Amino acid sequence: MDINAALRIDMDVLEHAGRADHIRSVAFRTGLYLAHKGKEPVGDCCVDFNYFLGQAFVSLLIVAQPFQKMGFGFALLEHVERLLDGDLWTSTNLTNGPMISLLLGRGYRACGQLDGLDDRDPELFFKKSKRGAKVNFQQV
Numbered sequence: 001m002d003i004n005a006a007l008r009i010d011m012d013v014l015e016h017a018g019r020a021d022h023i024r025s026v027a028f029r030t031g032l033y034l035a036h037k038g039k040e041p042v043g044d045c046c047v048d049f050n051y052f053l054g055q056a057f058v059s060l061l062i063v064a065q066p067f068q069k070m071g072f073g074f075a076l077l078e079h080v081e082r083l084l085d086g087d088l089w090t091s092t093n094l095t096n097g098p099m100i101s102l103l104l105g106r107g108y109r110a111c112g113q114l115d116g117l118d119d120r121d122p123e124l125f126f127k128k129s130k131r132g133a134k135v136n137f138q139q140v
């Protein structure tokens, strides 16, 4: 896993390295997923089990600027949803239109908001629950 690629993408989008330690620690716990276009890393997703008493939480989803609006965020979420068994949680700022639109598009349900994390920009929480039976398919 190329952690440095994830750090570079985050730093380019954020314009500082403030989340580098978080990304490293998630990678250390094997929760970092990197998306590529060809061989080029274009986005990453941090899945953290240390947030809500062991429940899976997407603490970061980030796509490099030139590759946004091309389906990579959608594909990263789809990938981690497929890997996980139970519910998947995440959160984003109320002003983050692209993330909210992506989450609603992937069937996430808004679960409430928390004030005070960022000044005048509440944090909205979302959850996606897996429905239906757990089925293993076989091609015959």
Ligand SMILES: CC(C)(COP(=O)(O)OP(=O)(O)OC[C@H]1O[C@@H](n2cnc3c(N)ncnc32)[C@H](O)[C@@H]1OP(=O)(O)O)[C@@H](O)C(=O)NCCC(=O)NCCS
Pocket: 013, 059, 060, 061, 062, 063, 064, 067, 068, 069, 070, 071, 072, 073, 074, 075, 091, 092, 096, 098, 099, 101, 102, 103, 105, 106
């Ligand atoms: C939020 C963010 C991750 C979205 O990633 P993205 O790659 O640009 O998003 P996508 O291209 O996958 O999705 C964009 C749109 O296409 C839709 N879409 C993409 N692929 C699709 C598919 N295969 N089928 C159906 N819809 C699809 C999405 O639902 C979304 O809908 P919209 O057009 O109504 O907005 C990106 O903007 C980003 O990195 N922002 C900065 C960091 C950030 O704010 N992260 C979130 C908080 S941690």
